[in-house]
Amino acid sequence: MNNLIQKYNIPGPRYTSYPTVPFWDNDSFSKQRWIETFQQSFDESNEAEGISLYIHLPFCEALCTFCACNKRITKQHSVEIPYIDTVLKEWKLYIDLFSSRPKIKEIHLGGGTPTFFSPENLKKLMDGIFEYADVADGYEFSLEGHPNNTTREHLQMLYDLGFKRISYGVQDYDLKVQKAINRVQPFENVKQATEEAREIGFTSVSHDLIFGLPHQTLEGMTETINLTKSLNPDRISFYSYAHVPWIKGVGQRGFQDEDLPSPEQKRELYEEGKRMFEEMGYFEIGMDHFALEHDSMYQSMKNHTLHRNFMGYSSSKTQLMVGLGVSSISDSWYSFAQNEKTVEEYEKSIHSGELSVFKGHILSEEDLTMRKHILNLMCNLETSWEEEKMQINNIERIKIMLEDMIDDGLIEFKENGLIVKEEGRPYVRNVCMTFDKRMIDNQPETRIFSMTI
Numbered sequence: 001m002n003n004l005i006q007k008y009n010i011p012g013p014r015y016t017s018y019p020t021v022p023f024w025d026n027d028s029f030s031k032q033r034w035i036e037t038f039q040q041s042f043d044e045s046n047e048a049e050g051i052s053l054y055i056h057l058p059f060c061e062a063l064c065t066f067c068a069c070n071k072r073i074t075k076q077h078s079v080e081i082p083y084i085d086t087v088l089k090e091w092k093l094y095i096d097l098f099s100s101r102p103k104i105k106e107i108h109l110g111g112g113t114p115t116f117f118s119p120e121n122l123k124k125l126m127d128g129i130f131e132y133a134d135v136a137d138g139y140e141f142s143l144e145g146h147p148n149n150t151t152r153e154h155l156q157m158l159y160d161l162g163f164k165r166i167s168y169g170v171q172d173y174d175l176k177v178q179k180a181i182n183r184v185q186p187f188e189n190v191k192q193a194t195e196e197a198r199e200i201g202f203t204s205v206s207h208d209l210i211f212g213l214p215h216q217t218l219e220g221m222t223e224t225i226n227l228t229k230s231l232n233p234d235r236i237s238f239y240s241y242a243h244v245p246w247i248k249g250v251g252q253r254g255f256q257d258e259d260l261p262s263p264e265q266k267r268e269l270y271e272e273g274k275r276m277f278e279e280m281g282y283f284e285i286g287m288d289h290f291a292l293e294h295d296s297m298y299q300s301m302k303n304h305t306l307h308r309n310f311m312g313y314s315s316s317k318t319q320l321m322v323g324l325g326v327s328s329i330s331d332s333w334y335s336f337a338q339n340e341k342t343v344e345e346y347e348k349s350i351h352s353g354e355l356s357v358f359k360g361h362i363l364s365e366e367d368l369t370m371r372k373h374i375l376n377l378m379c380n381l382e383t384s385w386e387e388e389k390m391q392i393n394n395i396e397r398i399k400i401m402l403e404d405m406i407d408d409g410l411i412e413f414k415e416n417g418l419i420v421k422e423e424g425r426p427y428v429r430n431v432c433m434t435f436d437k438r439m440i441d442n443q444p445e446t447r448i449f450s451m452t453i
Contacts, residue, residue, distance in 0.1 A: 004408060004427075009263045011449040012429045013436070014242075014287075015378050016310050017329075017336060018371040023438040024336065024361035031357050034330075034337040035097060038320070041332040042098055045319035050105030050136030052318040053129070054311055055087060056325030058112035058343065061149075065255065066171065066181040066213060068242055070327035071112045072343055080121045086347045087324050088128040093355055094322055095132045104129070105136035105318050107163075108311045109143035115150045119157040126161045140165060140296070140316050142204075147193040148185045152200070155193075159200045166197050167206040167237070173227050174220035177213050180255045187227050194231045204295055207233040211269040212241035214259035221269050225276045235297055236282060236290040237312075238273055240266070270426070286379055287428055289313050306379040313379070326356075335362045366393075366437065374432045377420065381428060384417035394437065401434040 013020040042051065058072045059079060072079075095102070107129075114122070142165035143158060150168070158166075170190055171183055178184045190207070197205050207228055211221065228236065241260075261269065274284065282290035283298050286306060291298040300306045300315035307317035310329045323330040326346040329338045337360035340346040349356040363371065369390060376383035385391050392398065402418070405411045410424030411431060420428050433439065 004410075005263050005267050007404070007408075008427050008430050010430070012433050013439070013449055015374050015429065015432050016308060016312065017331070018374045018436070019361060019363075019367060019438045020436070021329075021336075021338070023436075023442055024359065026359045026361070029335075029337075029360040029362055031337075031355060033362055034332070034335050034357060034360050035355075037332040037334040037362065038094075038330070038337075039097055039099065041320040041334060042102070046098075046100065046102055049318050050103035050139070052106035052108075052309075052311075052321040053104060054108050054110060054321060054323045054328055055125070056110055056112065056323070056328045057083075057114045057117060058326050059083070059116045060111070060113045061116065062182060064181055064183045066183070066210065066241060069110075069112065070341060077116075077118070080117050081124075082347075083325075083343070084117070084121055084125045084128070086350050087125065090324050090350045090356065091129060092132070093350070093353070094324075102133045103136035104133050105139050106314065106316055106321075107139075107141040110311070111144060113146045113149070114143050115145050115154050119151070119153045122154070123157055123161065135162065138316065140314075142166065144169065145193065145197075146185075147190040150193045152196050155197050155200050155202070159202065164202055165204040165206070166202055167208055167235075168193055168233075170207045170224075170228070171210045172213055172216060172220065173224045174216070176215045177220065180214040180259065191231060194233065204234045206235035206237060207231070208237045208239065209273070210239045210241050211273060212261055212266040214255040216261055216269060218265075218268060218272060221273060222276070225273055229276075229280050232292075234292050234295045236277060237288055238270070238277070238290060239288050240270070267426070284425070286313050286381075287425070301379075304380055308375060308378050330357075333363075334368075336360050370435050370437060373435050377428060377432050377435070381420040381425065382417065386416035392435075398434045402431065405431065 056070065058070055060071050060073055061075050063073050139162065141163040143163055145166050145168050147168050147170070168190060171181065172178060173187055175184070194205050209224065209228065277290045282292060285291050285297055285301050286308065289297065296315040297306070297313065305317065307314045309321055309331060310323070319333045321331040323339065325339065326343050327339055327341045329336055337357040339356040340349060340358050346356045369392065372390065373383045385395065399413060402411060402413060405424065405427065406413050410421055410427055412419045412421060420431055424431070
């Protein structure tokens with residue numbers, strides 16, 4: 001195992017999209033081309049399946065030093081209403097581009113800390129969204145909650161608005177680790193937030209844990225997982241800590257590099273966590289995720305309907321995802337578009353009556369084919385190019401790049417497809433990288449991704 005870790009632990013994307021953001025062709029992108037693909041996607045899919053919304057709520061009261069998300073640290077809650085008003089103005093700009101009234105199948109409130117906002121202001125946001133939209137059949141609304149500030153009032157308000165799934169950022173219960181990442185939250189806070197969500201009627205409660213954080217030990221991770229077991233969340237996300245201080249600067253320099261577990265220790269943390277989760281009755285889903293048998297994510301894996309996008313893994317899929325708020329990324333399937341990354345620039349463009357899009361990518365036919373293969377691998381651990389529309393021009397180059405993984409017994413390469421074996425699951429990002437033509441053809445001069453393991 002250690003030899004494989006040393007061999008395959010290289011920088012690589014997490015593949016929430018293809019092409020990945022650093023390899024977008026911004027030169028051939030324009031806001032008008034984005035709008036055209038956006039409208040095409042809406043017309044093709046709204047009636048049949050509806051659309052998804054991702055709403056980025058960036059504010060946090062304190063900086064967590066493990067976090068690579070776009071956030072704004074403030075204790076001034078006077079920022080809430082102006083920001084919500086801007087998001088609703090952005091939504092109205094998109095509404096004016098739709099050919100009919102949208103049906104919303106999926107909403108995810110991310111951040112930042114969505115529960116930084118008061119229950120009343122979250123209701124104001126959702127009421128504004130549904131002034132111009134209807135709820136699709138089989139909808140799923142979810143949010144990220146901070147156990148320290150998610151109140152029963154938050155949960156009741158959101159439940160009444162249709163939210164049934166919540167994900168709590170737990171990370172680790174070891175106080176030394178919590179202090180290192182500036183995320184001190186007692187187990188009692190997580191317990192209360194979890195139990196209140198269930199009492200109110202939430203059908204899926206997820207806990208996010210991270211392995212590879214500073215000062216983490218096998219003993220401490222075991223204790224964290226045992227405490228998690230006592231709350232029996234429906235899903236567990238078990239993320240590899242992405243140490244990217246060259247991108248996020250001081251936000252990820254709250255500790256020394258020597259405080260981090262070695263790659264071998266980090267993998268040991270994951271393997272022990274995975275073993276414990278499986279003993280607890282969880283099934284591994286794609287990469288980083290575990291779910292109990294009754295949860296919709298497990299059911300979607302069994303039915304081969306699991307999807308992956310900028311929101312992570314999803315048990316439902318829509319062709320069009322609209323990103324609202326600062327730094328949000330929209331996905332029309334045929335193109336990507338990202339909003340301005342600072343609150344000031346985002347608000348300036350929206351209040352001038354313009355979409356806040358500042359960069360993006362229009363997918364070529366080859367991009368679309370590779371996107372499907374990478375999605376198949378990330379969601380189903382296998383892909384096939386037997387159908388004509390899935391055929392790959394450079395399949396021989398891919399096979400050559402995968403020879404070591406074939407020899408190491410991690411994948412099975414067939415004439416018309418490949419399967420990632422269970423032993424190869426930890427290295428699925430490495431497999432996907434061989435399909436990533438844009439990265440292969442444009443090797444970065446400096447490191448831009450976290451390590452794959």
